[in-house]
Amino acid sequence: MLYSHILVAVDLTAECHAVILRAQALANSSQAKLSLINVVEPMAMAFAGDVPMDLSMLQQQQFDQARERVDTFAKTYPELSPDQCHLVYGQPRQEIHRLAKEQAIDLIVVGSHGRHGLALLLGSTANDVLHGAPCDVLAVRLKSST
Amino acid sequence: MLYSHILVAVDLTAECHAVILRAQALANSSQAKLSLINVVEPMAMAFAGDVPMDLSMLQQQQFDQARERVDTFAKTYPELSPDQCHLVYGQPRQEIHRLAKEQAIDLIVVGSHGRHGLALLLGSTANDVLHGAPCDVLAVRLKSST
Secondary structure, eight states: OOOSEEEEEOOSSTTHHHHHHHHHHHHHHHTOEEEEEEEEOOOOOOEETTEEOOOHHHHHHHHHHHHHHHHHHHHHOTTSOGGGEEEEESOHHHHHHHHHHHTTOSEEEEEEOOOOGGGGGGOOHHHHHHTTOSSEEEEEEOTTOO | OOOSEEEEEOOSSTTHHHHHHHHHHHHHHHTOEEEEEEEEOOOOOOEETTEEOOOHHHHHHHHHHHHHHHHHHHHHOTTSOGGGEEEEESOHHHHHHHHHHHTTOSEEEEEEOOOOGGGGGGOOHHHHHHTTOSSEEEEEEOTTOO
């Protein structure tokens, strides 16, 4: 058996279906359990003039929308049982690694835009997840971007 | 079929057997062709006093040793046909991506030490290969280091 428990990390954009499909195919070929994680990142502090704005309502809305979309994913992919669809709040790398350790994940699957050079400065989750990962990491190349 | 042609990039250390075994298992489960690449990096310029030293002989020796070791790998893993074991000279990321494009590779497998923070500055092939890769990249976590 190649892997026993695969975690697919998604950003809930249309592109992530390709990532889930790849993770699902790998899970099927390994007869592995498949889990999903989406991490909602904390909003940056905003100021209206000198007064800091309260972003908690916006943050809650963002979280609720993510919850709905994760639930839709769970229905779209029958291999994903609802209790294996994790929606967490925090820094993606940290949360993905934490769940991977907690659940004895042996493969993390994540989408990659294959960024390099200057574009990499904009941030790359695949790159970030790789650093210090407790297990194997598969970066699925998203074809739509370079 | 998950993948059709898998390229495993190795540094010829003892650790890379785990990476080849993982690539081999994936190739078997996908009925994919398996190729191997080792990249010999150019030696840095060296000076003896003010006189630049000629490193070409040393470089040739390094290349010959790598050739022997790649041939041994090819014998150890019967799935690797000798003509699919590539020994090239250059910059690893560039050469791995070049071969991946030339041979229509759809998965590159590479070992990863899971470095992060300061240790990452020492260089990480997995991280480097990921940037601008033309296909999926699997970073196999090497257990011996942190």
